[in-house]
Amino acid sequence: xxxxxxxxxxxxxxxxxxxxxxxxxxxxxxxxxxxxxxxxxxxxxxxxxxxxxxxxxxxxxxxxxxxxxxxxxxxxxxxxxxxxxxxxxxxxxxxxxxxxxxxxxxxxxxxxxxxxxxxxxxxxxxxxxxxxxxxxxxxxxxxxxxxxxxxxxxxxxxxxxxx
Numbered sequence: 001x002x003x004x005x006x007x008x009x010x011x012x013x014x015x016x017x018x019x020x021x022x023x024x025x026x027x028x029x030x031x032x033x034x035x036x037x038x039x040x041x042x043x044x045x046x047x048x049x050x051x052x053x054x055x056x057x058x059x060x061x062x063x064x065x066x067x068x069x070x071x072x073x074x075x076x077x078x079x080x081x082x083x084x085x086x087x088x089x090x091x092x093x094x095x096x097x098x099x100x101x102x103x104x105x106x107x108x109x110x111x112x113x114x115x116x117x118x119x120x121x122x123x124x125x126x127x128x129x130x131x132x133x134x135x136x137x138x139x140x141x142x143x144x145x146x147x148x149x150x151x152x153x154x155x156x157x158x159x160x161x162x163x
Contacts (some may be wrong), residue, residue: 008141011047025057028065042098046105060098060117063135067103070129077117104139113148139158 003021011029015137020033024041027033029128031045034053039045043057046065051057053071059090060077063069077098085095099117103109104147107121121127121137128151140154 003160007041016052034071052111058098060100061103061115062100063103064105064107064123066106068108069103070109070113073109073110074113075115075117077101079117107137126154 001019002016004016005023006021007024009026011027011031013030014027015032017033017035019035020026021038025039025043025045027039027045028047028049031049033039033051034055036054037051039057040059041112042059043061045051045057045063046064046067046159049063049067051069055069055071055073056075058065058075058077059076079095079099082091085091101115101117102120104121104123106124109115109121109127110131113127113128113131113133115121115133119133119136121133122139124139124140125137126142127133127137127148128142131144131148133143134147137148142151142154143149144151
């Protein structure tokens, strides 16, 4: 089942798998949205992106062109979330504003990474699987861990770790 609201803007040749929830977002041409993905209003996904299954892209997230997002990646848009406002009533949109997060062109985010709000992941950067990104990631760098820390630059040769 696909739930795609009328206010979603889709570029040409966008492939959307079953079991998605898209509303109020923009998705660029030739991008692929995997199953069990939610993309909220005011989020943008550029051209030629691959968003893998079970990923949550919340309001305020801007993903540029040619970005890979692995399985089960979670973006956060509020550093101090609360259920109720100062008067004790359930919060509404009037009680807070989402913080912005940007993933620059060509970046890759590994499976099960969590991206806190207010950060920029630089162009061609790689975020390791399972990482918690709490600060900006420089372009052409590789970060990993919790919190994510620089490991090396993209142009350094890779060490064989999987056998």
